[in-house]
Amino acid sequence: MRIEESRVAAAVGRISGVLLAASGVMILMMALAATYGVARRYLFRSPEPYSYEISMMLLLWCFVLSVAAVQRQQRHLRGDFILNRMPRSIRFFVNALLSPLLALLSSAVLAWKGWEAAMFSLRIGERSNSAWSEPLFPVKALIPAGYGILFLVALIQFFQGIRALAGKPAGRGES
Numbered sequence: 001m002r003i004e005e006s007r008v009a010a011a012v013g014r015i016s017g018v019l020l021a022a023s024g025v026m027i028l029m030m031a032l033a034a035t036y037g038v039a040r041r042y043l044f045r046s047p048e049p050y051s052y053e054i055s056m057m058l059l060l061w062c063f064v065l066s067v068a069a070v071q072r073q074q075r076h077l078r079g080d081f082i083l084n085r086m087p088r089s090i091r092f093f094v095n096a097l098l099s100p101l102l103a104l105l106s107s108a109v110l111a112w113k114g115w116e117a118a119m120f121s122l123r124i125g126e127r128s129n130s131a132w133s134e135p136l137f138p139v140k141a142l143i144p145a146g147y148g149i150l151f152l153v154a155l156i157q158f159f160q161g162i163r164a165l166a167g168k169p170a171g172r173g174e175s
Contacts, residue, residue, distance in 0.1 A: 005159075012152045013072060019149065020069035026062040030055045049131040057139050064146030071103055072153045096161030103154035107147045114143035 037051030070076055074095070083091055118140040120126070126136045 009156045012068075012149065012156060016068040016072050016149055016153060019065040019146070023062040023066035023069075026058040026065075030058045030062070033058070053128065053130050053132050053134065057134075060139065061142050061146075064143050065149075067146060068149040068153045071150055071157070074099075092164075096164055097158065100154045100158035100161055104151060104158060107150040107154060111144040111147035111151060114140065114147060118144060 033051040033054045037048065037055075040051075041047040076099075083094060086094075118137055121135075121140050122137040127133045128136060
């Protein structure tokens with residue numbers, strides 16, 4: 001059983017790492033799109049609406065696809081200034097159990113409701129109100145995917161916290 005747990009944790013870790021790298025590429029693409037939009041508007045006096053739309057889509061995708069890797073690295077904002085003043089047992093409880101549990105609950109709701117919103121957009125053929133009028137299903141479909149990966153990361157961390165609470169060491173390769 002431990003070997004399968006390690007493999008699942010390693011696979012989720014690889015997926016979240018790839019999505020984090022993709023988010024970095026999206027930041028570069030946003031910068032290029034914004035530069036293109038500014039150049040068209042101010043240098044050539046020919047404004048175009050697409051660069052803004054592309055940047056907004058990439059910003060959303062960048063966030064939802066990177067959030068799992070950030071959770072995996074335990075780099076989310078926490079109340080460290082308060083938590084560091086607490087006894088070690090409380091810090092352990094918050095970091096190993098409470099934070100992953102809250103991430104589990106919130107990511108489950110966000111993935112579920114994101115999926116519903118994406119399917120609704122697909123069903124009605126929802127399109128943007130912009131000049132480009134792009135279909136919104138592909139934009140919305142990545143939201144539940146990103147939060148689904150976050151759910152898996154939080155689930156692994158929660159089980160690791162329970163294992164640590166029981167005094168069993170975490171396996172190699174787990175996130």
